[in-house]
Amino acid sequence: MAMHVVDLTSMTGQDREMSTRWGMTVPLGGVPLTDHAAVFATLADAGFTDLWSSEVNGTDAFTPLALAAAWQPRVRLGSAITPVFTRGPGLLAMTAAALAEAAPGRFQLGIGASSPVVVGDWNAADFTKPYARSRDMLRFLRAALAGEVVDEEYETFRVRRFRLERPPATPPGLLLAALRPGMLRLASAEADGVILNWLAATDVSRCLSEAKSDRWNFEVVARIFVCPTEDADYARTVGRRMIAAYLTVPAYAEFHRWLGREAELGPMWKAWAAGDRKGALAAIPDEVVDELIVHGSPEQCRDHVARYAEAGVKVPVMALVPLPDQANLTPAELTDLLTRLGPR
Known part of the structure; x- marks a missing residue:
């Protein structure tokens, strides 16, 4: 997917602010802070x-x-x-x-x-x-x-x-x-x-x-x-652990209830409240993982992230x-x- 990218060094004012930024x-993770100068340059490039x-x-x-x-x-x-x-x-x-x-x-x-x-x-x-x-x-x-x-x-x-x-x-x-x-x-x-x-x-x-x-x-x-x-099994395994760790926190649980995921995440919340951690992980549907954890080739990930911009996210x-x-x-x-x- 071709994305419009803006050089911030050559723009000021309203035009800059209205452009989608990435x-x-x-x-x-895994990169010492002392080695991040090269990381920052790579990201900018x-x-x-x-x-x-x-x-x-x-x-x-x-x-x-x-x-x-x-x-x-x-x-x-x-x-x-x-x-x-x-x-x-x-x-x-x-x-x-x-x-x-x-x-x-x-x-x-x-x-x-x-x-x-x-x-x-x-x-x-x-x-x-x-x-x-x-x-x-x-x-x-x-x-x-x-x-x-x-x-x-x-x-x-x-x-x-x-x-x-x-x-x-x-x-x-x-x-x-x-x-x-x-x-x-x-x-x-x-x-x-x-x-x-x-x-x-x-x-x-x-x-x-x-x-x-x-x-x-x-x-x-x-x-x-x-x-x-592109190892979907790995991505979903990691994604389930993250979802169970975060979306069982009351504020995030209520957020996803408000978003309409009671049916999809209710079994996880029930198992987690009962102390059944393995059952909670197993109860998370693939579809929810795939919605909340972007995975695939780097190009597929980039295109999935672009959907957030299309939905109204500026950054x-x-x-x-x-x-x-x-x-x-x-x-x-x-x-x-x-x-x-x-x-x-």
Whole structure:
């Protein structure tokens, strides 16, 4: 499928923002951070316009982007996502401001509630009122990153006379990760864009019916899990494990109920609740795996990802699922794989 690719270095303003951009989640598994300069260059050469980080239990959201800011000036950068509970408001504003200064006009800050495991079990913070905390953090960051003095009593925290010493000349766009209607509407009302996750291309329209915006520069970003192998059995095995691990989390389970997958995923949820892990994995239909985990040849994966763009996603962001022989890939083989996945 031929894709329209835009050289961001030669465009500014509205034309740039309205063009479909292609992203990759970084860092790549199995590649040391010190070796990512070559990875970033390969991705840019392949037509990827964006590099997006995540923050679960691997790298933090900002270090890979700081390296990319220094090593690869051709791409845009984004976090998807930085949890709103695991950093204080001032620290999050300072970190975002520093990266925005390092990559002027190229950085977007994606924030989200994350999950009770990440927030509570791993970071010793209270996962309470996720909607209110996300709303309050959006409002605080909007003011702080604009260089304002913030002295405010929010519903979920209090900030006393905070002002950034180095407010960025170009404040980063603020994007909100959202699943169900409440958060999707909040993103539409108060953020500069929305970040979608764990959905099929056919689900995009449902989400965007709630995250409605007439703003030409309202971003729609989606993280898409991609396993570029023609070994369908391997891809489905890995996909089932991922689905069982993620979609049994209450927020994601409710998201997929809202999307209409009660019949397909109900048996998995029932088996998981009963402690039957093997039964839960076996209950996940191939059709659901094939919708949520993109797999096939790199070219087939690229074309499947393009369906998200056709459905309304402005920045489809691939997140590579480990391949069976990934640890043994040579630099030349990795370059070939990334090039084949890219839209060029």
